[in-house]
Amino acid sequence: MTLTAPLAALGRLVLDMLASIGRIAIFAFQVVSHIFRPPFYPREFLNAVLQIGWFSLPVVGLTSLFTGGALALQIYAGGARYGAEAAVPSITAIGMVRELGPVLGGLMVAARVTSSIAAEIGTMKVTEQIDALTTLSTNPLKYLAVPRVVAAVLVVPVLVAVGDSIGIAGGWIVGINQLGFNSSTYIKNTVNFLQFWDIGSGLVKGAAFGFIIALMGVYHGMNSGRGAQGVGDATKSAVVAASVLILAANFLLTRVFFGS
Amino acid sequence: MIELRNVHKAFGSNHVLRGVDLVIPKGTSMVIIGGSGTGKSVLLKSVLGLVRPDSGTITLDGQDVTRGDRDAFLARFGMLFQGGALFxxxxxxxxxxxxxxxxxxxxxxxxxxxxxxxxxxxxxxxxxxxxxxxxxxxxxxxxxxxxxRAIAAEPEIIFFDEPTTGLDPIMSGVINDLIREIVTEMGATAMTITHDMTSVRAIADNVAMLHGGKVRWTGAVSGLDATDDPYVQQFIHGRAEGPIESVR
Known part of the structure; x- marks a missing residue:
């Protein structure tokens, strides 16, 4: 008994984990299947666009600005070891649009939006508002999940694009003020170096991260436990799951896009 | 008419409903009483399909509530939730x-x-x-x-989940009177769960007492005081001593 207890505990953990993955996969499939079937809730969708997109602009902008500036400083310092300081504009740009723009943008939006969706829907669950929706002949998946997931898939790439631009601008500010670059040369080097797919791949990542961000918020909110502690736990789990999944998806997508 | 036959529901090891049999005739007001945690809410949610019973049947006008067009079924209902559940x-x-x-x-x-x-x-x-x-x-x-909200679409059946919980006695009286008036003027079938005895006397045509996952007693509200069922007597008089354990 004592010998097998740790094995049993490990087995239970693995089974619980697999069951969770299965439940999330089924939930994701259900949400996607409802996207194309009426009724649609345009007002909920527009509200989600506003909440997820517009109100996330300041946090994504500031994160990108400081990251772009720091990146330029690091690349200058690292490049100096090989006499490659001139690569600052191009490497800053590629680093921002391929990796840091989507990943940091995704993580910041996850912190802001996943938590808020999970807490809102979790509170709705605890106060029986989700049951009330059902009794009023409204499918909670269609009313709560679909508008948020679709909005996030569409607006997170836009946030990533804005973040990319501001991040590159952050590098440019540091470049011309502190590292002695000429402004027009910096911009020319950036624009000439970047290829369409450098930017495009980051935007595709943004859409995938948007899906994860909203899905995790809605899933954990709808499965929230009772009371304030239940909602708190749901919110925490949603943000942790979204963050880990964003980083894992980033690796997988990078491997698919640039692995060869 | 709403009819429940031998309805069972368990959550893990907690066997909440253990064979509930209940009939609510059309146009009448049934009030379910019982202590906290006796499965009153689960019973009500089972009828609405928010909770799926493990076994037994629930029918509305002879039709199984778990089958058929859900939207058409739910369109016949209005529900007042315990906390309001307003959006x-x-x-x-x-x-x-x-x-x-x-x-x-x-x-x-x-x-x-x-x-x-x-x-x-x-x-x-x-x-x-x-x-x-x-x-x-x-x-x-x-x-x-x-x-x-519950009466907005003029439903045939209205459910009230603890309508007076958390309200002062005067507001409770106002809500009880409103429920009685509305149910009478709409000719609706009503099912209310409560442990407020003033509510019971104001709202009910019939009463069912749920205890131990089963309907312990059912009858007209006028028979509530006359019954010699010790469980009902303990409950309606709020006695700590009796067959219902006070620590559950």
Whole structure:
């Protein structure tokens, strides 16, 4: 008994984990299947666009600005070891649009939006508002999940694009003020170096991260436990799951896009 | 007519319903009483399909409630939730008119708003409340808005989940009277769960007492005081001593 207890505990953990993955996969499939079937809730969708997109602009902008500036400083310092300081504009740009723009943008939006969706829907669950929706002949998946997931898939790439631009601008500010670059040369080097797919791949990542961000918020909110502690736990789990999944998806997508 | 036959429901090891049999004739008001945690809410949610029973059958006019067109089934119901369950993000009138703005028979905004204001008046709320948000209202007002929402689409069957919990005695009386009046004037079938005996006497035609996952006693409200069932007697007189354990 004592010998097998740790094995049993490990087995239970693995089974619980697999069951969770299965439940999330089924939930994701259900949400996607409802996207194309009426009724649609345009007002909920527009509200989600506003909440997820517009109100996330300041946090994504500031994160990108400081990251772009720091990146330029690091690349200058690292490049100096090989006499490659001139690569600052191009490497800053590629680093921002391929990796840091989507990943940091995704993580910041996850912190802001996943938590808020999970807490809102979790509170709705605890106060029986989700049951009330059902009794009023409204499918909670269609009313709560679909508008948020679709909005996030569409607006997170836009946030990533804005973040990319501001991040590159952050590098440019540091470049011309502190590292002695000429402004027009910096911009020319950036624009000439970047290829369409450098930017495009980051935007595709943004859409995938948007899906994860909203899905995790809605899933954990709808499965929230009772009371304030239940909602708190749901919110925490949603943000942790979204963050880990964003980083894992980033690796997988990078491997698919640039692995060869 | 709503009919439950041998309904069982367990949550893990907690066997909440252990073979409930109950009949609610059309147009009557049934009140389910019983202590906290005896499965009253689970029973009510089972009828609505929010909780799926493990075994047994629940029928509405002879049709199994778990089969058939869910939307058409739910369109016959109105429900007042214990805490109101009003949607925080919507104004009061939008809450009341929620069902009227959904589905194939969706009403135009102006018409839905007019009906919402009429229903709010019916429950004693003034027109200016319509544009407020639920969080701006007191508990009693939220309950009235919940009641207005439950009756907005003129349902045939209305469920009330602990309608007076958390209200002062006067507001409880107001809500009880409203429920009685509305159920009578609409000719609706009503099912109420409560442990407030004043509510029971004000609302009920018939009473069923749930204990140990089964219907312990059922009969007309007039028979409540006459019965010699020790469980019912202990419950309606609020005695700590008796067959129902006070520590559960």
């Amino acid at each position: 925080d993000s919507l104004r009061v009138w939008e809450n009341v008119a929620f069902r009227l703005r959904q589905g194939a028979r969706k009403l135009p905004k102006d018409q839905a708003r007019a009906i919402a204001i009429e229903k709010l008046r019916r429950v004693g709320l003034k027109e200016h409340v319509a544009d407020q948000y639920p969080a701006e209202l007191s508990g009693g007002m939220q309950k009235r808005v919940g009641l207005a």
